[in-house]
Amino acid sequence: PPHTMASTVDADRIAEHEESAKLQQKKINQLAKWIRESKYTVFYTGAGISTSAGIGDYRGPTGAWTMGRIRDLRRLEARGTMTADEKGELRKLLVECEKKGKQKRVPMIDAQPTLTHMAMATLMRKKMAHYVVTTNLDGIHRKSGLKAHDQVCNLHGCVYAERCTGCGYDFERNYYTRRDVHVHDHHVGACSRCGSKVPRSYTGHPTSRNTGSDSEGYSENHLVGTQDKNIGTKDTHINFGEYLDDWDWNDAKKHCEKADLCVVAGTSMSLRHITHFPFMAKRTVIINLQETPDDRRCHLRIWGKTDPVFDALMKALDVAIDSPPAWRPRDAVPLNKIPSYVSRYYREAARRLEEHTRSVEKKVKAEEERKRAEKEKKTAEERALAEERKSLASFPRSIIVGNTVAPSSTEDMVKWTMSVASKDEKNMPASRFIDRVTYHLHPTFTPSRVTIKVSEANKNFRMSRVGWGVFPVRVEIHFNERFGFKPMTTTHQLSFTRGGSSNEVALRLEKMPEIREVAIGGGSSLASLMCCAT
Numbered sequence: 118p119p120h121t122m123a124s125t126v127d128a129d130r131i132a133e134h135e136e137s138a139k140l141q142q143k144k145i146n147q148l149a150k151w152i153r154e155s156k157y158t159v160f161y162t163g164a165g166i167s168t169s170a171g172i173g174d175y176r177g178p179t180g181a182w183t184m185g186r187i188r189d190l191r192r193l194e195a196r197g198t199m200t201a202d203e204k205g206e207l208r209k210l211l212v213e214c215e216k217k218g219k220q221k222r223v224p225m226i227d228a229q230p231t232l233t234h235m236a237m238a239t240l241m242r243k244k245m246a247h248y249v250v251t252t253n254l255d256g257i258h259r260k261s262g263l264k265a266h267d268q269v270c271n272l273h274g275c276v277y278a279e280r281c282t283g284c285g286y287d288f289e290r291n292y293y294t295r296r297d298v299h300v301h302d303h304h305v306g307a308c309s310r311c312g313s314k315v316p317r318s319y320t321g322h323p324t325s326r327n328t329g330s331d332s333e334g335y336s337e338n339h340l341v342g343t344q345d346k347n348i349g350t351k352d353t354h355i356n357f358g359e360y361l362d363d364w365d366w367n368d369a370k371k372h373c374e375k376a377d378l379c380v381v382a383g384t385s386m387s388l389r390h391i392t393h394f395p396f397m398a399k400r401t402v403i404i405n406l407q408e409t410p411d412d413r414r415c416h417l418r419i420w421g422k423t424d425p426v427f428d429a430l431m432k433a434l435d436v437a438i439d440s441p442p443a444w445r446p447r448d449a450v451p452l453n454k455i456p457s458y459v460s461r462y463y464r465e466a467a468r469r470l471e472e473h474t475r476s477v478e479k480k481v482k483a484e485e486e487r488k489r490a491e492k493e494k495k496t497a498e499e500r501a502l503a504e505e506r507k508s509l510a511s512f513p514r515s516i517i518v519g520n521t522v523a524p525s526s527t528e529d530m531v532k533w534t535m536s537v538a539s540k541d542e543k544n545m546p547a548s549r550f551i552d553r554v555t556y557h558l559h560p561t562f563t564p565s566r567v568t569i570k571v572s573e574a575n576k577n578f579r580m581s582r583v584g585w586g587v588f589p590v591r592v593e594i595h596f597n598e599r600f601g602f603k604p605m606t607t608t609h610q611l612s613f614t615r616g617g618s619s620n621e622v623a624l625r626l627e628k629m630p631e632i633r634e635v636a637i638g639g640g641s642s643l644a645s646l647m648c649c650a651t
Contacts, residue, residue, distance in 0.1 A: 134406060136420045142429060144419045148380070148402055149433035151417075155378040158246040161395045163384020165405060166233040166423045167255055171223030225254070226276060226293055226466040229473070230261040230441045233382060236427040238262050239439040248372040250394060252384065254354060260444045265289060270368035272361060272391055274353030277446060279305050283313030283347040285364060291449035291470055292456075293463040295352040296321075301328035301359060303351035304341035306456065315341060315349040329358040361391070373397040380404065383423045386411050443477040505599060512624075513540045516547060518592055518609045519619025525583050531613050534581040535590060540621060546576060550597055554578040557591035587611040596626075603627040 135141075152158055164172070190207040193199045199207075230238070238261040240246035249258055249269040256277045263269040265287050271278065276295070279288040286308065294305055298321045307314035318339055325338040334342040341351050343360050355361055369391070373379060379398035386392045386409035395401045395411075402417040403409060404426050412418050419426055431438050452471060455464055517538045525532040537554050539547040548571045555568040562582065569578040590609045596602040605625045612618035 134408070134420050135422075141419060141421055141426070144417055145426060145429045146433050147417060148419070149430055151378050151400060151402070152240070152245060152380075152430075152434065155376075155400075157248075157376050158240075158378045158380065159372050159376040159395075159398060160237050160246060160249045161373075161379055161381045161384070162233075162237075162249060162251040162253060162258075163382070163386075163405075164253060165383025165385075166231060167228060167253060167257055167383070169231045169233075169422075169424050170228040170255075170257060172225050172228050172255055224466065226463065227469060228255055228257055230257050231424055232438065233423040233427045234258060234261040235438050235441060236431050239431070239436060240434075241268060242439065243436065245434070245436070248376075250369045250373065252388065252391065259289065259446075260441065262439075262442045262444070266364075266368060270365050270372070271353065272365050272369055273355040274362075274365075276354075278353040279350045279448075280353050280362075280364075281308040281311060281313055281350050282341070282345055283308055283349075284311035286310050287353075288350065288448040289446040291446045292459050292467040295354055296458050299323060299328070299340055300356055301338075301342060302340040303343060303354065304348075305350040305352055307349050313347050313349050319348075329356070330360050331358070369394050370397070378402070381415070382427075385409055441477065443474050443481055445474055501599070512550065513545050515540050515621045515623050516551075516594070517619050518607055518622050519617060520590075520609065520611055521617040522613050522615070527583060530583050530585050532581060532583050533611060533613065533617065534579050535592070535609070536577045536579045537592065537594065538577045542577075547571075547578070548576040550600060551578070551594055552597045553595045554580075555593040555595070556580055557593065558582070559584075559586075559588045587613055601628060 186206075190199065190203055193203060194207065234257050237246060237249060238258075241249075241263065249263060251258055251269060251271055252273050254271070254274050254276050256271075256275045258269045258271075259265065259275065259277060265271065265275070265278065276293050277290050279290055279294045280286070281288075296302070296304065298304075302321060302323075304315055304319065304321065316335070319335075319341070320339065323338045323340050325332060327333075328338050328340055329342070332338050332340075332342070334340075334345045335348055341348055343351075343355060343362050345351075353362060353365075373394040374397045376398035378400045379395040379402070381395050381401065381403040383405060385405060385407045386403070389410075392411065395403075396414065400417075401411075401415045402419065403411060403415045404419045404421065404423055406420065406422060428438075452464070452468055455467060459467075517540060519536060521534050521536070523532045523534070535556055537547055537551065539545050539550075551571060553568055553570045555566060558565045558567065562584075567580055569575060569580050571578065588611055590611060591606060592609055593604055593606050595604045603626075605627075607622045609620060610618070
């Protein structure tokens with residue numbers, strides 16, 4: 118049977134309450150445990166999850182219906198016809214309204230997903246939650262990436278939806294679809310899929326005083342109602358005194374009945390024609406600032422704002438929240454093709470939506486490019502590390518430092534040449550792991566400090582000088598930076614004997630922390646491979 122939308126404001130439940138952080142976290146941990154255990158989780162959402170997006174709620178201290186009730190009571194007060202009960206009601210409403218203060222507001226059509234919307238969408242993408250039933254018209258769940266009917270059911274309609282009363286197809290538009298000619302007239306146009314259209318008798322003006330749920334629909338009043346069939350497309354808004362659409366009702370029933378867990382968020386549960394849905398689940402949790410009629414009925418009651426609660430919940434689940442995606446409505450039309458009945462205000466809103474979408478797409482593309490570059494860099498680093506490990510596996514345990522001698526054209530002088538080589542020049546030449554060598558000579562030489570950089574022409578860091586006396590040469594070896602070793606120093610005593618002299622010098626390696634952890638072959642570490650003394 119049809120179910121009717123009702124209007125309610127309860128001054129006794131207008132106050133907002135929060136609990137201690139410690140108690141709230143304990144409850145959030147319990148909710149996280151239930152979400153992990155649940156095979157099918159449904160979220161049931163109200164206007165409270167969209168207030169941080171700048172959309173006012175309905176029955177909160179500054180909500181739309183609350184402020185309307187305050188205006189009605191003040192009119193009675195001005196006329197002097199206020200009862201004692203009404204005076205008490207006004208006093209309560211004004212106290213809570215003042216406590217709440219001025220709230221951020223944006224047009225509903227411009228609002229973007231909140232942390233709560235994106236937390237729900239993230240859990241659904243990860244298959245940790247499965248469906249959303251919402252009473253919100255704002256379409257933000259769609260903007261968070263959820264698909265109508267498949268992932269989200271809009272019990273009271275959606276500002277972007279245009280539904281065919283014939284084939285049932287939901288057109289997802291990029292503009293506000295409602296015409297706002299008569300409160301109970303939902304006519305939009307003809308269906309481009311099945312051809313269903315409004316009868317010729319339609320004028321947009323009622324032919325009967327009975328409209329909404331009091332009437333027999335189009336046959337009685339010539340308005341396109343929420344229950345009429347095969348009379349073109351309609352908006353999906355449900356106003357007070359109107360029946361809910363069977364498609365949405367049945368979607369909500371189907372998913373709530375199969376749920377192990379239903380998490381209610383941001384609703385005072387005042388619309389009693391639909392508040393039975395969450396309790397079709399095996400377990401029900403309510404997250405809200407205000408009291409609800411079902412606080413003692415639910416399995417867990419969390420008092421708080423939805424954004425902080427869902428932030429803590431996602432941390433407890435150890436799940437990062439996705440960023441809002443770029444939303445392009447499935448059945449969007451070019452801005453210059455938006456129907457003529459759409460006001461300039463909503464055309465501008467459609468333009469802003471397009472600009473916002475392009476901006477998000479640009480950011481998403483930049484982020485994807487950043488991740489791609491990061492992945493390529495990581496791949497290159499891993500490849501380099503693999504090569505490094507391969508090189509380190511054959512790293513020599515010692516080097517040869519020495520000098521050769523040759524006759525000099527200068528009388529009583531000897532030409533001598535210093536060099537540094539690997540003990541295994543064939544398989545692991547010094548030029549592969551040494552970047553440069555600095556020789557510290559006797560102070561009588563100018564310059565007395567000479568650095569030889571590795572090159573194709575000089576792979577053994579040769580340095581020649583002419584002199585008559587021998588002395589100790591301090592040799593400072595700088596390794597290739599990619600190995601992360603600090604320079605090592607040794608001393609070579611010059612020799613002018615025939616053929617010169619050379620010494621095998623054990624590599625003394627001080628490793629950087631990141632190199633120290635590199636594993637080489639069979640589980641042995643670089644430290645054990647480089648077994649020379651420090």
